Amino acid sequence: MTTTPRTLPVTDLSLVVLVGATGSGKSTFAHRHFKPTEVISSDFCRGLVADDENDQSASSDAFDVLHYVVGKRLAAGRLTVVDATSVQQESRRQLVRLARQYDVLPIAIVLDMPEEVCAERNAARPERAGMPRHVIQRHRRELRRSLRGLQREGFRKIHVLRSPEEVDAAEVVLEKRFNDKRHLTGPFDIIGDVHGCSSELDSLLGALGYVDGAHPEGRTAVFVGDLVDRGPDSPGVLRRVMAMTASGNALCVPGNHENKLGRWLGGRKVQHTHGLAETIEQLERADAEDPAFREQVREFIDGLVSHYVLDGGKLVVCHAGLPEKYHGRTSGRVRAHALYGETTGETDEFGLPVRYPWAEDYRGKAAVVYGHTPVPTASWVNNTLCLDTGAVFGGKLTALRWPERELVEVPAEKVWYEPVKPLVTDVHGGHQGRPLDLADVHGRRIVETRHMGRVAVREENAAAALEVMSRFAVDPRLLAYLPPTMAPTATSQEEGYLEHPAEAFAQYRADGVQRVVCEEKHMGSRAVALVCRDADVARTRFGTEGYAWAAGGGDSGPTGALHTRTGRPFFDDAEATEQVLDRLRRAVTAAGLWEELDTDWLLLDAEMMPWSLKASGLLRTQYAAVGAASRAVLPGVTAALEAAVARGLDVGGLLERQRERTADAAAFTRAYRRYCWTTDALDGVRLAPFQILAVQGRSLAGAPHDRQLDWLDRLVDTDAVAVGGLLQRTRRIVVDTGDEESVRAGIDWWLEMTGAGGEGMVVKPLDALVRDGKGRLVQPGVKVRGREYLRIVYGPEYTRADNLTRLRGRFLGHKRSLALREFALGLEALDRLAAGEPLWRVHEAVFAVLALESEPVDPRL
Incomplete structure (x- = not known):
């Protein structure tokens, strides 16, 4: 007799429990349908603890091991299959409890084989040949008592196979979770709580470029829920959203208001409060036009999924916010959190529940976009964004364009519903959220970088950096970057020289870099300047509300920051800082760089003089x-x-x-x-900018150095004419490392400059970010210091032949490695800053740079 093939759907993240008497073929079934690493066998665990898979006296310890390994796999988000008899309710209860603990679906596959089949199979296995018949009979009795109750026990899917033929014809098919839409990469337009504001929704969709519910560029709208209640036209909103989702132009997650409406439509008893009464009245009017509409709404709400994981896992959309441990999980607890969020158990003065500020503690990689709690303005907090800007309360209807991270808003036409309490920002910190806390920096750290992979920070170095950062650094909201250390050129064998440009040119030529730029090295102190267009930009972009401001610049607050390469304020008082920032800002304005770079802020790397x-x-x-x-x-x-x-x-x-x-x-x-002179306030002070590191939405660290210096020349020139001569130009020469004449010209330029008292030069690949033939990052720059300047470093008599011979044995490997690691971390900080990532993510890389500065390296290098 031919058995019809049978498909057994199994959710791709679930706990699969094989249930069957001994000899029913569970291990064979598991081996055929699942990966070996996915299957956790009680027999194997028994062997681990007792060296004998059949030692029943070790079963208690074996199941402790089994439950531990299952928990670890489920926590890591991996499909797990338990191969044990599991015929007793108590053994299954522990597994269902594990599935609930880690918010995955428990699935039962039951092998209800005839007694004779089990007995024959056991007899064919030497280690089971002596198995008493009554054990099989007991297992089958327990199994039969359990079959009807498996669903009540919590199993969400139950597959029962009753013969060897059914087992042989069965095929396990993995199904994606309903919330797993990682294959959808957008672009998306995520729309906040509409609450029946149909006209505002039409205006917002128009502003986003949608025509008749579709976008000409193929964008997909994503609604965060709360489509209904309180507003004037909940049926109109439902019609629009239902039509867009049905046509594939939109996705929608449920809000708590849809959940309540769905229960009412299903005949459940609910209180007609918080706008539901108005929605019911509107639906009754809509029924007169379309009697089938109410049933369509019920089916639509019943089919909504609690949250979606989108864009390769980079984006999570839900209604009330979702911690990382719940992303992509499926349980009643996850759905409840996605619908209602988490409260502290307290109520505020308006009688409303106090929401737990989960976003302040969020450290996940995925951006979480949600609604639920109305706020005056949508702002990023630790890579989370609340889009409920109170349209129904007279605020705005807001959408996020993803991946652009651009906000699009339309104002409410009127106050449709009076709020119980005024709209206030739910969390503090503006765009940035909270900086690093102790949990983010404690112990040995690994920072993932785009340009160099994983960079490790030792625990003792992290402790030293924490000391500096917590006691001496500028306000962390304004600390976005620390410059890397710079490696010196290879030691020279030229008579009388410890460093010489010939080695730098030769090294870059060996790395495949043809064109390098030689920049004058200014002898001063490294200064990083964050320049905002005004104090409002600093507040909006960098969250400087509440900044301890005690300067003569008025009450408006800081317009940026000026700090050393270890994050300390460059000047002791804020007034001097603001004077420098004001000069820079006026120069940027006069040079037209705000408009050219399309930004309201920029980050500069510079040298402040005198030393x-x-x-x-x-x-x-x-x-x-x-x-x-x-x-x-x-x-x-x-x-x-x-x-x-x-x-x-x-x-x-x-x-x-x-x-x-x-x-x-x-x-x-x-x-x-040569590097010391008297200054009076800013008189006599010079600032030599040599790189624009980042602007709004872009890291410029990879921009070619000739373009960088062209921008900065314009800045210096406009400062000299329109502002007052604070800024100083960086002289340079471009060298072709494969051309002897060009190399000779570079060497002569260095000799002339250092002979006149200059410190030396920095040699950099003209194209900024360069890799060698093996794909490794090339040193971003090497310093070639002048013969006389090195007296300051190595002492007055270092040029004597015997001293030079000894110094030529200096070891540069650690310094070069350190320079590359810090450079990669700096690039990572800039990339995260430009991408609008939360402050703790930016600081993770910044903090690591400071930590690496604690590594023991010869300071003279």
């Missing part, structure tokens, strides 16, 4: 002290030796060495004095 502006303590205690000591001692020693030579003593060699030491000490003093 003495920030390094006065270092100068006094280290460099000036050496110079003063040499001037106090060496002239007397030289004079005494000269007198001794005059008296005929044979100390000429010693005298010559002392004269060399005197000359070296004088050169050392001249070297550091």
Whole structure:
């Protein structure tokens, strides 16, 4: 007799429990239909704890292991199959409890085989040959008692196979969860709570470009629920949304108001409050026009899925918000959270439940877009966005264009329903949300970067960075980037030189980089400037409400930040910071860069001069002290030796060495004095910008350096004419590493510049982000410091032949590795900032840069 093939649908994330007497063929079935790693066998677990899969005395420990492994797999979101008899209700109860704990569907596949079949199979297995017949009979009796109650136990799907032929003809087919729409990549237009505002919905769809419910560019509308109640035309909204979803032009998740309306339509007793009475009245009028409409609405609501995971898992849409642990899960608890959110158990002064601020703690990778709790303005908080902007209360109807992350709004035509309480922002922190907390930085950290993969931060380094960040850094909302350290060029073998451009050009040529730009290295202090168009932009984009503001710039608050490469404020008072930012802002305005770069803020990397502006303590205690000591001692020693030579003593060699030491000490003093001068407020201060790092919506770290310097030349030129000469140009020359004449010109330029007292130059690939032939990041820049400048670093007498020989053994590998890792982290911070990711995500990379600065590396490099 031919058995009709049978399909057994199994949800792709579920707990599948195989139920059957010993010898019913569960293990064979599992091996045929599931991956070996998906199947957790009680026999295997018994073998793990007792070295004998048939040792029944080890069953208790074996099932402890089984439940533990099942829990770990379900927590990781993996299909799991339990291969055990599971004929007793208690054993199944524990598995159903695990499925509920991890919000997955429990599915039972029952192999109800005849007693003779089970007995024959056991007899054919040596380890089971002595199995008493009454064990099989007991298993089958327990199984038969259980069959009718499996659904009541919580199993959502039950497949029963009653003969070997049915088993052989069965085929397990994995089904995607209803909420799994990761294959849909959009683009999407996600629309907030409509609440019966049909006219506003028509206006918003028009503003988004929809014509007759469809978008000419194939965009898909996604509604976050609460289509009905309170507004003037809930049936009109339902008709529009139902038609769009039926035609494939829209998706919709249910809101708590749809859930309540659906229960009323199904004949359940519900209170006619919070706008339901108005919707019922409107539906009764609609029934007169279309008697089938009410049933269509009921079916539509019944078919709505609690939430959707979209765009490869990058986007989650639900009604009331959803923590990451619930994304893509299926349970009553997940549905309840998606519909109603979570409350603290308290009520506010208006008698409404106090919502738990889950978004402030959200750390998930997917953006969560939701509604439910009306707010005056939609703003991002930790990669979550509430789109309920109170259209029915006289606010706005808001949509998010994804992946563009652009908001589109239309105002309400009137106050259709008086709110119980005023609209207030549900969470604090504006666009950014909260910065890192201890849980984000404690212990060893791994940061995923786009350009270098995983970058590790050791626990001890993280602790050092936490100390600096918590005690000394600028306000974290304005700290978006820390510059990486820079590796020096390979050690030179040129006579009299420790560093020389020839090695830098040769290294880039070996890496396949043909064109490099050599930029003048300014001897000052690194300064990162965040320049906003005004204080309103700083508040809106960077959430500076409540900023501790004690400057002479008025009450408007900061317009940006100016900090060192370790995140500390560059100046001690906010007034000096605002003066620099104001000069920069006026230069940006005069140069037309706001419009050209389409931004209201920009992030600059620069060098602030003179060096003495920030390094006065270092100068006094280290460099000036050496110079003063040499001037106090060496002239007397030289004079005494000269007198001794005059008296005929044979100390000429010693005298010559002392004269060399005197000359070296004088050169050392001249070297550091070149970078020190007196300033009065901003008079005498110079700022040399050399890169625009990021603007609104874009990281510019990958922009070619010649384009970068063209922008900055315009900034410097307009500052000189229209503002007052704070900014200083960065001189440069482009070198072709494969052309000897071009390389010689680069070397001559460096010799001329350093001979005139310049610090040296930085050599960078002209195209900024470059990889070598093996796909590895090439050093973003190497510094080639001048011969005299290196006296400050290595001491007055470093140029002596014996000292140079010793210094040429310096090890650069760790410094180069550190420079690349910090560069990748800096790029990651800029990418996250430009993408509008939450502040904690930006700070994860920024914090890691600061942590890596604690690694033990020769500071002279």
